[in-house]
Amino acid sequence: MTRHHTPLILIALAAIGCNNPALAKTPQTDADAPRRIADAILAAQIEANGVPGMAAAVTRDGTLIWVGTAGYRDLERKLPVDPDTSFRLASVSKLLTATAAIMLHDRKRLDLDAPVQRYLPGLHLSWPADITPRHLAAHMSGIPHYQDVDAARGKVRFGSVNEAVAIFANRPLLFAPGTRYQYSSYGYTLLSAAIEGAADMPFLSFVSRAIIQDLPLRPDLAPDPAHDTVAYEFEGGAIRPAASHDYSYSWGGAGFRGTAHGVALFGARVMRDGFLSPKARAMMWTPSLMNDGTPVMEGEDRVAFGWRIRTDNDGQRIAHHAGAAIGARSALMLYPERGESVALLSNAVWVSDITETAAMLAAPFQADPTGPQTPCPIWASQYSGSFGDKPVTGTVRFAITDGICRGTLGLGNAAGDWFDALPQTSTDGLAVISILPGDRLDRGALVTPSGTYDFRRQPDGSFVAALSPARKFVVRLQR
Incomplete structure (x- = not known):
């Protein structure tokens, strides 16, 4: 394994992150300190983890207040990550899908507790008729996640969502719907099919028109060499380009890509009054319950409608989701009471607490400067x-x-x-x-x-x- 030496002088010089050009022109006054600190954290993180490239962004009350970048989107050509670099979103894609379902519910076109088959008249499913959109969004449908037989799934381009559903439509359920939690991206493929039926248009078209709109987010359909990052992976401690991968088997579960500020602004849009009704947004963030009333949990998080809900060390509520896929590690975190959104994207899977990392990139913008002041311990050895x-x-x-x-x-x-x-x-x-x-x-x-x-x-x-x-x-x- 290659070792990185990180003496203090490298940390002092590691502010290789660059802000959005509009932000970078501001003089380095005290008001700029949170951005400089976030830049330094991001630069130190990429030095420590060996990932080729990363980008992050923070919004407050719908306004972009920081964009940070570090490293390379293309190592071979020495092309740096910039604010317009597009990363795979991995399972952060599920938040676009969950929001689309909630929007259709808000418009009274999708009943979250109705049998999903109601919205799939052209599909034959071999399961009981009691799987609902709510089961799918909270991963308690019993539909399995990827299995060994799916090893080659990224080598096929499926022509429609219904074709992708056919991959797993005849597989046995792992348990009765509503009785357990089991993460399933295929469940989101089925949810995207239900969205198609309720919206009466292709899933990607509805998400593009109703959810993404003008944001720099898109399905990973065709490469954009001018902006897309190369996908990388670790092998034996070394980094190398990953094989190509087609996500048409689960657009709704892992198939979108975009910029860090695009993801953060999507989070800000979800919090904006008028995009969803307050009732629908509250429903989306209400922790789910299994049939017996037990909360649906993933680790320390309560699982809501797609989003995970937790409370941070300061008692602030967080709605979030992270993702991992070939050539991607991602996170989106919202602080609803603060009106803040933070996104973090990278171009390789790395063993990471990415949610904690995103929270610490947001911390300089949340810190209270009037609190206790402990001098910098320059005396310590x-x-x-x-x-x-x-x-x-x-x-x-x-x-x-x-x-x-x-x-x-x-x-x-x-x-x-x-x-x-x-x-x-x-x-x-x-x-x-x-x-x-x-x-x-x-x-x-x-x-x-x-x-x-x-x-x-x-x-x-x-x-x-x-x-x-x-x-x-x-x-x-x-x-």
Whole structure:
């Protein structure tokens, strides 16, 4: 596995992200600090994870306030990612499909609790007649996800959604509808067929006209060499171009692509009054229940109508979805009460907590500058603490660079062993970047090969980053 060395000087110089040109002309005043910090986090993340290219965007109240890019959309030709680079959206595509279904429900053309067969008169399904659009959107229909027999699915262009449904229409259900949760992109293929029937037009046409409209999003039908990123994958720790792949078997589940600001603006549109009725939007974000009243869960998230719902460390409600596909890792996260939308896209699958990473890219725009002010620990030279249940020690260096407190935590311990085991590039040091400008480190972003995490100062003076409920990285700084 190739190792990346990330000394402090590289972190200080790693602001290779570039903003939207309209934003980049603004002088670097205090008002620009959140954008500079988000740029630095994105640049450090791509240095740590070895992914060729990434892009991210944040909106507030429908206005684009930051676009960041880092790395390359084409390594061979040395073409950098720019704000107009188009990435595969992977399963973030499901949010377009779920929103289309809710819009049709809003227009009284799709009953979410009616048998889906009502909208599929030309299709014969071998299953019981009690599968509904709500079952499909919340992954409790019993329809299986991709199986071994589907290994070559990306080599065929299906001429219609109905043809794609025929792939799995005769496969047995995994369980009775409404009794369990099992993620299924094929369920979204069937949901897209129901949308076609309710809209009385092809699925891609309805999504394009009613949902995408003027946004830089589109189905992955034909390549756009001027804007599309090459799809990459890791193999033996090295990055290489991925084989071509046709997503016509599940346009609604994984088949769209677009720019980071296009995805963020889609999220802003969903929150905008008038696009959906408040009642329909609330229904879309209401956690789903199984037949016995048990909430539908995926990890710590409640599964709503396509969207996942959770509460962050500050008590803010989040509606989100992430995706992974050949040559893509993606996330869209909404803060409905804040009116904020954040999108993060990349051109390779990487072992990542991408939702946490997206949240930390939004954090500089949400931080309260009037809170406690802990001076940047430029005095520290080492740390001790724990990683999960194992003790760790290492070197540490901090400095104030470009008006931001930044540092590096040296590894060579249990934390380093864990990151080295990931199937992508590793690092000898983890970047820490304060989410507030100036001489302070009350809260930072801990940038690792698996994603960026909230690095918070505790009352006892230590800093803690939760990589998972069972794995916390506790750091106590020392001289």
